[in-house]
Amino acid sequence: MTLSLPVVLGVGAIMFGLGVYGALTQTNAIRVLMCIELVLNSVNINLVAFSRFTADQALGQIFAVFVMTVAAAEAAVGLAIILMIARRKTQIDIDQINLLKW
Amino acid sequence: MTVTDWVFLAIALVTLFSAYRVVTTHKIMHAALWLGLTFVGVAGIFLLLGADFLAAAQVLVYVGAITTIIIFGIMLSSVEDLRGESFDNVWKRLSSRLTSSRRGIWPLLAAVGLAAAMVIVVSRGQWPASPHAPALDTPRLLGEALFTRFVIPFEAASIVLLVALIGAIALALKEERTE
Structure with a gap:
């Protein structure tokens, strides 16, 4: 047995669970962003694993490239929004951010 | 192994x-x-x-x-x-976690349930046993696929990146201009 597919998928699933738990429980907005990055990375692991075990190896890897692109865009825009909120409210606790406009 | x-x-x-x-x-x-x-x-x-x-x-x-x-x-x-958090005591932290609804048992159940469901599905599925031979030069493989089969998603992704770049700069600059 060399690197079977279910083992890699299991690693991805556990990492996904960790990311979901963090995104649900953390109150710091930056920490929530980090946990979302964990979730996106675990999805990438799954995509690359599937691409290794199918005949057309380019498919899964290209999907992973697009996931990476969207994750970079999400991190940039998310952190810009968090910085703007931090400047106005002097805190980034997501339980306290409850106004659409102030 | x-x-x-x-x-x-x-x-x-x-x-x-x-x-x-x-x-x-x-x-x-x-x-x-x-x-x-x-x-x-x-x-x-x-x-x-x-x-x-x-x-x-x-x-x-x-x-x-x-x-x-x-x-x-x-x-x-x-x-x-x-x-x-400033709790040094592990048990105090644990109890304060479990009693609050925001950070308590429900997110834990959701996350563990999701991961367990995925592991069960994965372990029950029929998977190909052996991997295919690895592609020798993945940069060429990915480049050829990106510029032939996936050229429209590729351009869409570049537009997404451009919009995110402009959006991040606009969001970060707006405050300083009004001050």
């Missing part, structure tokens, strides 16, 4: 442990550094799966750019969040 299995096991354990520390460590700066280690581990898994271009891109984009941008975000935002 072959050498590849042992290496994969080690990298997977490091990745999962650092992902766990991202969620549980107190100081948010430590969480950012653990996140960087997680990204390195994921790059190692990519390497073992034969996706060497993706591993390089992972190191460049995630370890190089996203970890740095997150650390910048932490340092530019509020200071009092750096330290995190």
Whole structure:
């Protein structure tokens, strides 16, 4: 047995669970962003694993490239929004951010 | 077990442990550094799966750019969040977690349930037993596919990146202009 597919998928699933738990429980907005990055990375692991075990190896890897692109865009825009909120409210606790406009 | 299995096991354990520390460590700066280690581990898994271009891109984009941008975000935002919770006692922290509805048992159940469902589905499925032969030059493979079959998604992704770039600059600059 060399690197079977279910083992890699299991690693991805556990990492996904960790990311979901963090995104649900953390109150710091930056920490929530980090946990979302964990979730996106675990999805990438799954995509690359599937691409290794199918005949057309380019498919899964290209999907992973697009996931990476969207994750970079999400991190940039998310952190810009968090910085703007931090400047106005002097805190980034997501339980306290409850106004659409102030 | 072959050498590849042992290496994969080690990298997977490091990745999962650092992902766990991202969620549980107190100081948010430590969480950012653990996140960087997680990204390195994921790059190692990519390497073992034969996706060497993706591993390089992972190191460049995630370890190089996203970890740095997150650390910048932490340092530019509020200071009092750096330290995190102040409970030193493990049991006090645990009980305060479990009694609150926001951080209590329901998120734990949701996350564990989701992961368990995925593991069950994966373990019951019929999977191809042996991997195909790894593609020798993944950069050429990916480049040819990106510029022939996937050229429209490729252009859409570049527009997404451009919009995100402009949007991030506009969001970060707006406050200074009005002040």
